[in-house]
Amino acid sequence: MALETMGLSPMEAFAIVGVAGVGAQWIAWRFRMPAIVLMLAVGLLLGPVLGVFLPERDIGPLLEPLISLAVAIILFEGGLTLNFRELHDAKSAVLHLVYIGAPLGWALSALALNLIAGLSWEAAIVFGGIMIVTGPTVIAPLLRQARLRARPAQALQWEAIVNDALGALAAVLALLVVLVGHQNLGGGEALWHLVSGVSFAVLLGLAAGGGIVAAFRRNLVPEYMKVPLLFVTVLAAFTGANAILHESGLLTVTVMGLLIANANLPSYSEIHRFKESATILLVSGVFILLGAGFSFETLRLLDWRAVAFVLSVILVIRPLTVFLSLMGTALPWQEKALIAFTGPRGVVLVAVSGIFAEQLVAQGIADGALLVPLSFVLVVATVVLHGFTLAPLARRLGLTSGDKPGLIIVGGSQFSTELAQALEKAEVKVLIADPNRRRLLSARKAGLHYYYGDILSEAAETSVEFIAYNALLSASDNDAYNTLVATDLGPELGRNAIWQVTREKEDVARYTLPSQLGGKSIAGGRTLSQYLALLDEGWSFRTTRLTDEYRIEAWREASPDAIPLALVTRDKLSFISEGGRLNEAKPGARIISLMPPDVSASASRADRATASLLPASRLPDARVAAEPEAASGATI
Structure with a gap:
């Protein structure tokens, strides 16, 4: 039971988030523990267990924008790692996981949500779209810990970052379809809203990334201002895209990062290293906020169906999606198996599902309220499972560099x-x-x-x-x-x-x-x-x-x-x-x-x-x- 406290000031809350997040990462590194699991556990301990830090109470209205902006910067940094020159023999696998895996995963997830979790088709197609994401906030620390070989690591990383943006857009598309049936919104109007929003997001990402590249190449920005300018541009582009189409900012910052990564800028290494450090801080903070902000009361909305659904996602849907997607590729079975049984979900799933859950409930779709507890249970289950099993599984399949120096x-x-x-x-x-x-x-x-x-x-x-x-x-x-x-x-x-x-x-x-x-x-x-x-x-x-x-x-x-x-x-x-x-x-x-x-x-x-x-x-x-x-x- 949580302890009653007087609450924290925002400054004290930010200090606790920083110390707890970075401290958990250091302890995980020192004792070779899964960092994501430890950060989530620390968040749960500080929040619903002890009541020392409750984001809704101590940060209030700043919570949602903080998480959204953190996710935007994390995705941008992820886009910076997507250099086409480094893809090489993983290119075929990545294309299959995006072009085939994303829609197939959407369909299979929606089917499981309806038949196993018991959600209505309206809630199932919305949540199924969000479930495409495999969490770059989780994949990066897991890959760092497991020391995977280049090709499977690249496939997992590219899939996570690209499908993160696509999953949010798939959920937006599904939500628009639902709104057409519940509001006086024509199909043509909804389609135009989606197409124009996605087009604007892509063009904005290209324009922002292209502007940064041109400015850096022409020496219009001094070295000490390059990273601050990047931060400001990322936040502005993300916010601008979201103003046109909700959650399309994820696509904007991914496109922006992808363009800069492949522009061969002289300052790229320094920019990437600084952004990588910032991402570690943000990932730490986001998972502390995620754990601390959870309420055990929402778990009462779930029953045995939720457990069956999570098991079906991990043991059936993810493996089936990957094996079907990678048919015809040159990947050996060991790499296919590793990718198939590695599908952790992250903070984007919880954040986006919370937003869409409110809109579904507002339209009279009662089981939309189940999206938040289902997403949290899925995140916890996959983070804990893959946090402890990815490295041993990769070693068993011979896909790591080994433990020897x-x-x-x-x-x-x-x-x-x-x-x-x-x-x-x-x-x-x-x-x-x-x-x-x-x-x-x-x-x-x-x-x-x-x-x-x-x-x-x-x-x-x-x-x-x-x-x-x-x-x-x-x-x-x-x-x-x-x-x-x-x-x-x-x-x-x-x-x-x-x-x-x-x-x-x-x-x-x-x-x-x-x-x-x-x-x-x-x-x-x-x-x-x-x-x-x-x-x-x-x-x-x-x-x-x-x-x-x-x-x-x-x-x-x-x-x-x-x-x-x-x-x-x-x-x-x-x-x-x-x-x-x-x-x-x-x-x-x-x-x-x-x-x-x-x-x-x-x-x-x-x-x-x-x-x-x-x-x-x-x-x-x-x-x-x-x-x-x-x-x-x-x-x-």
Whole structure:
């Protein structure tokens, strides 16, 4: 039972929403829990359970516009991720899920609502249209947690964002059909209202997006004003479209984001990263508001039919819709199965159904009141189910990058090759990238995975499964390029996972760079040339596993002159940084180190150097001999 409180001021309410939402996301990340589930649970705890924060009481009339504007910005940011250049082999699946899946899902959902949930046909076709949406507010955090491979992740993300706007418009169309039968509104007038509203929404999105692109390309907007201008334009376009046709603003902001994403703007990366951060804040807040604003009293309107309906949606309607839609595509059955059993609903479903429920009840359709509790139960059921099952299901189907750590080494050299071999002994997935084919010869000879091309290129975005690698070492012979790579990929992989070999003259004041540029230095402060010199002197990499009997102290005693470089645990790789605490290494961890030459070391550096200069045609690796010389941007 909720506790009686005096209520909160709007400022206190906003503070609670922010702290609870972001705090729930951090706890979910820290303890590897589904973030969406935790945010919803925190919202329910603060609202209907404890009564600490009740949106209707503490925010009042601001609640609905806040959620609407938040959803608009979330959808716009989602549109920014829909870059056609990145779609590639997922294009066919996305088109089928939109063109076939959306109308098929609408029809099947309406049928289930009528036959199973017991809704009238009028309420069923309206709610069936809204059920097309699969929730970009939910999909993005789930994909981030599950670390899916590129193609199924792209299919789910594109479907969620595009169908979110289409679902709202389908519900608008269905509502207009209902109003024609209950009001003195002609069919032609209703059709004109819909067509003109949708056309205006699309044109407004194109105009707003095109205006932004033109202004940015002609340098009419300074850098510091670009993100604020985007925010204002998104809100204005969303509000303007909704003024003509309710909920058509969702289509406007999606079109706007899609246009900007494919305009190849120089500032796109910075814009997208800022919008991504804003979206995380908004998703957190929206789910706290959603949970806190729910009333358990509305559940009394439901009976066993609601449970049967939710089960039919998850186990029958969604799988049937996906499998029928994806017939004829080249997707393997594993990817089809994953998409079929992943259909979480989000805040858009609840927000839009609440609006349309009021209009249906106002027209004398009593069971329209069931839309809100049905939508909430469906959201909770799918969020909880997919929050806990998506990652395990994807692993079972072999569609994730796995839980083992992965490292990208930028720069091909003997140092990179031997380090990669030592890391692979510790079960770390390693990729060596270099735009110079000759520098990759030693990696190719050793049978290592490599990428021939610039790791920052657009080709790399589609050829390299970045999600399979959670750390990067920039170790080319070009210090400026190392710094560029570490700085550019830092936001994607996380600053704490970006490492860089020490730059030449780094300790000289005039060469020192700000802390926000480049990656973290490895302990020892050696440059690439110094590491190569050690290898030429006979030093070698060694992978040592710690046990209960052989702990870090024993390793130090046995190898007093060793240079520890990296520590590998079951799911994490970290290089030993300056001041790093190697003493925290526990049994089961593996230490990657450089060992000095000893009497038994008979490996000839000269032989290796000679082998590295051999032409590709004389290397023993059959894969290399068969590889076309003109190939560029290929991952092996």
